[in-house]
Amino acid sequence: MTISAPPCRLYVLVATAAPAALIMRRGPSGWWHLLEWDLRAREVSSGAWLRGTLYPRRCDLSPDGKLLGYFALGHGQHPWDTYFAVSKTPWLTALVAWHASGTWTGGCEFAADNSLKISASIDEQPFHGRYPYSATVEDLTLDWTYRDLQNEYKRGWRPLEGRTERLPPALREAVLIGRVQPGGERALVLAHTGTDFQGHGIEGVQVSYLREEDDGNLTPLPEAAWADWDSEGRLLMATREGSVKIVERRSGTWAETWSHDLRDLTPAPTPPPSWARAW
Known part of the structure; x- marks a missing residue:
């Protein structure tokens, strides 16, 4: 009897000011791999492999998509055991790193000028x-649901209230956020x-996605492990089976x-x- 390997798990960070x-x-x-996704050329290129642990929901991509702020749990000696760092995408070579006091951390966020804010119990220098x-280092947030969804909030997602009758019954008590399609x-x-750390989810976070249709009804997207709009209003998706996709509205249907x-x-x-090893 052949036992198939579990599918890979995917998460995507999208630049806010570039098609990247x-x-x-x-x-x-035990392994992580970074890949650069050029949304304009529709190309994917490989970058770093890491044997350790990354926490994608606590990471951030600079507005132009060229820098990655990330939190890692490595196999190295102190202070490389738990740390925040900044690298050039799609690599993990730390150009700067701050030691963190364990994995009890928030996340990081780039501003438009590439200034960085880190919410965690870390050394300031x-x-x-x-x-x-x-x-800058800020106090650690204790709102773990916000931490789980902070990357969505950075990209314009907002709490969704009311009209829960449109949702499947199993989702009506969930924390709901939504984002309107750019230009739509x-x-x-x-x-x-x-x-649920035994389920299929990044950092154990369990999420479901639904797409609003022209009639106002919500269509579940059970294949989506991650989804968001890009700046052109295209639906970007990472699937539970291990692929990334672009879905667009064509002739009245999603294709x-x-x-x-x-x-x-x-x-x-x-x-x-060499360009990834120095500022």
């Missing part, structure tokens, strides 16, 4: 490298139903116009290019 995204892929267990922009009127809805399969990848670490 970063795919964070987990799999096989970096132990490695320097940051050429400003960086349809909304994408995310339902946060809690945390998949591009996809890239990320399932069958094996760890193949390579040294970062």
Whole structure:
């Protein structure tokens, strides 16, 4: 009897001021892989492999998509055991790093000028490298649901209230947020139903997605592990089976116009290019 390997897990960070995204892929267990997603050219290129743990919901992409602020749990000695760092996408070479006091952390956020805000129990001064922009450390947030959804809030998602009768019964008690399609009127809805580290979810967070249709009804997107609109109003999606997709409105229907399969990848670490090793 053949036992198939579990599917990889995907999460995506989307730049707010450029047609760029970063795919964070987990799999096989204990390995993470970063891939750069050029939304204009519709191309995916490989970057760093890490044997350790990344926390994508606590990471952020700079507005132009060129810098990654990330939180990692590594296998190194102190202070490389738990740390926040900034690297050049799609690599993880830390150009600056702050030690964190364990995994009890919030997240980080870039401003338009690349200044960085970190919410965590960390040292205020970096132990490695320097940051050429400003960086501030704030008190750790204790609102864990907000932490789970902070990347969505950065991209314009907002709490959704009322009209829960449109939702499947299992989702009516969930934490709901929504985002209207840029240049359109349809909304994408995310339902946060809690945390289950045995389930399929990044950092154990259980989410379901639904797409609003012309008649106001909500269509569940059960294949979506992650979804969001891009600046052109296209639906970006990472599936539970391990692919990324672009879905667009064509002739009155939603059509998949591009996809890239990320399932069958094996760890193949390579040294970062020289441009990724220095400011």
